[in-house]
Amino acid sequence: MSIGPAGRAPLAVALDAPDGATALRWAAAVAPAAAVLKIGLELFYREGPAVVDALREQGLLAAAPGSASAPELFLDLKLHDIPATVAGGMRSVATLSPRFVTVHAAGGSAMVRAAVDAAPDIEVAGVTVLTSLDVKALAAIGFTGSPRDVVRRLAVLAVEAGARALVCSPQEVRMVRSELGDAVTLITPGVRPPGAQAADQARTATPREAIASGANLVVVGRPITRATDLGEAAQAIADSISAGRAPVGT
Numbered sequence: 001m002s003i004g005p006a007g008r009a010p011l012a013v014a015l016d017a018p019d020g021a022t023a024l025r026w027a028a029a030v031a032p033a034a035a036v037l038k039i040g041l042e043l044f045y046r047e048g049p050a051v052v053d054a055l056r057e058q059g060l061l062a063a064a065p066g067s068a069s070a071p072e073l074f075l076d077l078k079l080h081d082i083p084a085t086v087a088g089g090m091r092s093v094a095t096l097s098p099r100f101v102t103v104h105a106a107g108g109s110a111m112v113r114a115a116v117d118a119a120p121d122i123e124v125a126g127v128t129v130l131t132s133l134d135v136k137a138l139a140a141i142g143f144t145g146s147p148r149d150v151v152r153r154l155a156v157l158a159v160e161a162g163a164r165a166l167v168c169s170p171q172e173v174r175m176v177r178s179e180l181g182d183a184v185t186l187i188t189p190g191v192r193p194p195g196a197q198a199a200d201q202a203r204t205a206t207p208r209e210a211i212a213s214g215a216n217l218v219v220v221g222r223p224i225t226r227a228t229d230l231g232e233a234a235q236a237i238a239d240s241i242s243a244g245r246a247p248v249g250t
């Protein structure tokens, strides 16, 4: 299934806003350029499901996956707990009809499987290695091997447990694609337009590079939400994604 309204560049804008009013303002600015709106910890912990309802009431979010006249919903909640608790969390958020929900692949096979089984209509996206982690940070938390090696292991684990999507950095997209094929949806944060500050992101690439490497959905937050004109910033990134897309059939 394609992502977002027909013809839209596969751009997910991260609405990492401090409150619902700010999120609605940002969403109104970026919705014409975005295929997906991503709600994460900051906004969901503050506003809960009400913010999803408010976005839908204003026509800024599609009602359900596949009925996309507006951007689709991506709940980036990064569930990571015992399988029964994650299953319960998935059942709770399934009432919001998101297209994607993230779980940490490092929670293990049984946990990812529990998420998938609890909400079969939702595309569970396994977060492999956070894009903020470099080789040193990864070693410090006890993972052996390069980020690339760990991404490979966790990507395989998540997909074997039923995840239909994965989150990795744009630097690993080619490797994951060649390992796991075309069926899996690859979502890449850690994306920065040329010259933009990386901030806390360690494994980055430009929107154009991410999409040319084979990403299906490119996530961008602060380079858009901290711009003076959010709509213009989102549209510029969407245009660069469209320019970087491989021609159909290649």
Ligand SMILES: O=c1ccn([C@@H]2O[C@H](COP(=O)(O)O)[C@@H](O)[C@H]2O)c(=O)[nH]1
Pocket (backbone or CB within 6 Å): 014, 016, 040, 076, 127, 129, 130, 131, 132, 167, 168, 189, 190, 191, 201, 219, 220, 221, 222, 223
């Ligand atoms: O590995 C990951 C997983 C999720 N994210 C999320 O993506 C956005 C990125 O925001 P920027 O402002 O463009 O850095 C943010 O919501 C993260 O929670 C990630 O960056 N890396």
